[in-house]
Amino acid sequence: MYDDSAGAMYEQEEYARKEALRKKKILIRRIIVVSTISILSLYTILFLIDQGRFKRGQKPLITFKEVTKTYNDGTVTSRYGLGWVFREYNRESLLDTEMVPFFKKIRQDYDAATPVDTNLPQVITNYEIPDNPDELEKVDGVLFLYDGGNLLDTYKCILSDSDCEIATSYLYSDEVSGMYDVKMSIVDKRYAFIKEYQDKGTETETSYVLLYDIKNKQILAKYEDIHYSKQENGKGIIDSSKYIIKKNGLWGIDQVINGRVSNILDYRYYGINFYFNSKKYVLKSDGGYQIYDIGANSFSDVITDKIEDVVGSGTNTFYTTKNVSNDGIYYILHNASTLENVLGDNVNYIELYNNFIVYVRDFKLYLSDFNGNNLLDREIPLYFNNYNGSGIKAFTVEILGNQLRIATPKTNEQTHYVTEYYFDSVTYSFIRTRENVKETVE
Numbered sequence: 493m494y495d496d497s498a499g500a501m502y503e504q505e506e507y508a509r510k511e512a513l514r515k516k517k518i519l520i521r522r523i524i525v526v527s528t529i530s531i532l533s534l535y536t537i538l539f540l541i542d543q544g545r546f547k548r549g550q551k552p553l554i555t556f557k558e559v560t561k562t563y564n565d566g567t568v569t570s571r572y573g574l575g576w577v578f579r580e581y582n583r584e585s586l587l588d589t590e591m592v593p594f595f596k597k598i599r600q601d602y603d604a605a606t607p608v609d610t611n612l613p614q615v616i617t618n619y620e621i622p623d624n625p626d627e628l629e630k631v632d633g634v635l636f637l638y639d640g641g642n643l644l645d646t647y648k649c650i651l652s653d654s655d656c657e658i659a660t661s662y663l664y665s666d667e668v669s670g671m672y673d674v675k676m677s678i679v680d681k682r683y684a685f686i687k688e689y690q691d692k693g694t695e696t697e698t699s700y701v702l703l704y705d706i707k708n709k710q711i712l713a714k715y716e717d718i719h720y721s722k723q724e725n726g727k728g729i730i731d732s733s734k735y736i737i738k739k740n741g742l743w744g745i746d747q748v749i750n751g752r753v754s755n756i757l758d759y760r761y762y763g764i765n766f767y768f769n770s771k772k773y774v775l776k777s778d779g780g781y782q783i784y785d786i787g788a789n790s791f792s793d794v795i796t797d798k799i800e801d802v803v804g805s806g807t808n809t810f811y812t813t814k815n816v817s818n819d820g821i822y823y824i825l826h827n828a829s830t831l832e833n834v835l836g837d838n839v840n841y842i843e844l845y846n847n848f849i850v851y852v853r854d855f856k857l858y859l860s861d862f863n864g865n866n867l868l869d870r871e872i873p874l875y876f877n878n879y880n881g882s883g884i885k886a887f888t889v890e891i892l893g894n895q896l897r898i899a900t901p902k903t904n905e906q907t908h909y910v911t912e913y914y915f916d917s918v919t920y921s922f923i924r925t926r927e928n929v930k931e932t933v934e
Contacts, residue, residue, distance in 0.1 A: 538574055546591040552578055564750030565604040584754065603750065612711045613688070613702065616648040629658060635686065637706065639678045645706045647686060655689035659701045661720040661728040676720060677727040682706050683748060685718055703735075705751050713746065713753045715739060721766035734786065736764045736773075745773070745786070756786070769846055770803045774811075783809060783828060792828055803844035805862040810834065810849075812842045825849065827862075834864045841879040843889070850889050852879060857887055857898065859920065867920040872913060875902050884908065884933060891917050899929075907932045 542552050552573030560569045566583035572594055581588045585604040622631045627643075629636060633654035635647040649656035660673045676685040684704045691697050703713040717738035720728025730736070734756070735746045744759035757764075763776040773784040775791075781799045783792040797813040800823070804810075809828040814821060823842040825834040834849075835842070841852040848867060849860045857872040874886045884904040890897050896915040901908045912926040 535574070539576070542573055542576065542578075543591065546578055546589070549589075552576075561598065562749060563603050564752040565754075566749060568598055570598070584752070604752075612714055613650045615704070615709050615711060616650060617709065619648045621646050630654075630656075637678060637684050639681055644678065644681060645684075645709075647684070647704060649688065650702075650711075651688040651690045651700075652692065655692040657687050659685035659687040659718060661685075661718050674720065674723055674726060674728045676718065677724070677729055678706075679730060679748075680733075683712075701737075703748070703753070708751055710751070712748065712751065713737075716741070719743070719764065722768055730766075734766075736766065757784070767802045769844065770809070772802045772804070772809065774799045774802060783811060785809075801842070801844045803846065805846075808862065810844065810862060812844065823851070825851070834862065835860065836864070840877070845889070850887075852877075852886075857900070868915065869922055872898060872900060874900055876904050878904060894918065895923065896920065899931075901931065902928075 538553065545551065545553060551571055554573055555571050557572045558569065559572075560567050563583055565585050566581075568583065569580045571578040571580075575594055576591055577594050577596070579590045579592065579598065581590075581599070583600075583604070586600050588599075590599075619634065622634055624631050624636055627636065627638065629638075633649045633652075633656070635649070635656060635658065636643060637645045637647060637658075647656070658675045661676050662673050678684050682705065684706060686702045686704050687699055688702055689697065689699045692699075701715040701718050702711050703715070704710075705712050715737045719736040719738075720730060721736070722729050733748050735748065736743060737746050737759075738744075739759040742759045743761045743764045744755060745757035745764065747754050747756045757773075757775075761775045761777055765774045766772075767774070771785075771787070773786060775782045775784050777794070779794040780796045782794055783799065783802055784790075792809070795811075795813075797815075800812040800814050802809065802811045811826050811828055813824050813826065815824065821840070822837065823839045824837075825839070825842055825844075826832065827834055835851055839851050839853050840855075843850040849862065851858055851860065852874065855874045855877070857874055859867040861867060872887075876886050878884065878886050884901055884906075886900065886904075888897075888899045894917050896917045898913040898915075899910045900913075901910050903909075908931060910929045910931045912929055914923040914925070915921060916923060
């Protein structure tokens with residue numbers, strides 16, 4: 493017998509199930525619609541924010557990748573954001589910025605033709621290369637361009653039969669000139685600085701420094717002189733593609749990218765030095781000295797006293813000057829922004845590091861931060877006062893893994909005994925001391 497009540501109950505349950513399923517589908521559709529609208533709204537907001545940042549010359553709010561492509565006339569930098577890319581064209585053939593979809597390719601994606609300066613000497617290519625079993629620098633008027641023991645190329649003297657050489661260089665100094673002459677290194681295994689002479693040894697002697705492109709066998713530029721930025725393995729090293737060079741009796745900075753030379757700082761200074769720790773230049777002009785930040789293209793105020801060293805800490809720049817008087821030689825650490833004397837008076841010597849300052853006062857060594865606060869819990873005695881000259885130094889400071897080592901020789905003899913102090917390189921807490929460690933310096 494059929495139960496009407498059971499059938500009705502089943503129909504009600506089935507209806508309720510279908511209704512619940514319908515409502516669930518509606519809810520899911522609403523969630524999808526709302527989520528889509530929210531995502532699109534957020535995406536639109538982010539797009540408008542980044543559009544505003546682009547107009548202000550800022551980077552995307554969220555940058556997933558930054559790529560710089562180098563050409564022979566400059567660079568193109570692409571910063572990839574949320575579906576779009578900020579692109580900066582810094583080329584002689586194209587100066588522009590754009591905000592485009594991420595899939596759009598770089599405009600004018602080819603190397604510009606390198607112009608040939610007909611006023612520059614032409615490289616001699618048809619010559620006999622002499623034997624050179626001893627790997628000498630020059631044989632029979634031919635230079636052998638070695639880099640790390642590898643022969644990159646040979647070069648025949650242009651202005652005379654045999655009077656050419658690898659150019660020498662020196663750091664700029666007010667006190668001395670040419671005291672630290674060293675051979676220039678070959679740059680990027682491609683560029684060599686070669687000094688050519690005319691009428692060498694006579695009253696009419698003239699000389700030039702030629703920038704030689706090994707890859708293209710071409711002279712790229714002619715200079716009066718060049719400065720290295722630091723010494724490494726007995727050779728002069730420069731800051732990547734930027735060369736401190738002299739023209740018409742004054743100094744400036746040229747940049748060389750893929751065989752193309754461009755001037756980025758006018759030749760109007762009496763001297764220029766580059767400091768690797770801070771990546772900043774010090775320029776000397778009529779009024780005194782200036783700190784030049786080449787990345788930001790910014791100059792400090794003119795400083796009357798000679799700048800000895802420069803370092804950056806956070807957003808601040810610090811520099812040292814030296815005061816020579818009858819009472820002795822004293823150093824001052826300045827905050828470039830506030831001109832504050834950070835360490836006070838009567839400082840006998842200062843060395844600047846990226847994270848701390850080393851200074852000497854009354855034959856004692858101290859470490860401080862850039863606010864002048866001491867970092868060590870003790871004074872370290874020194875035994876003589878040779879801080880930056882040749883020979884045995886009164887102290888050495890070095891980072892060894894997670895430890896800071898300070899060594900103080902007891903004498904300045906070739907073989908001597910050293911006291912070693914070890915500190916944590918992060919917290920500067922004291923670890924240990926080693927006394928009377930024998931050391932011989934070659």
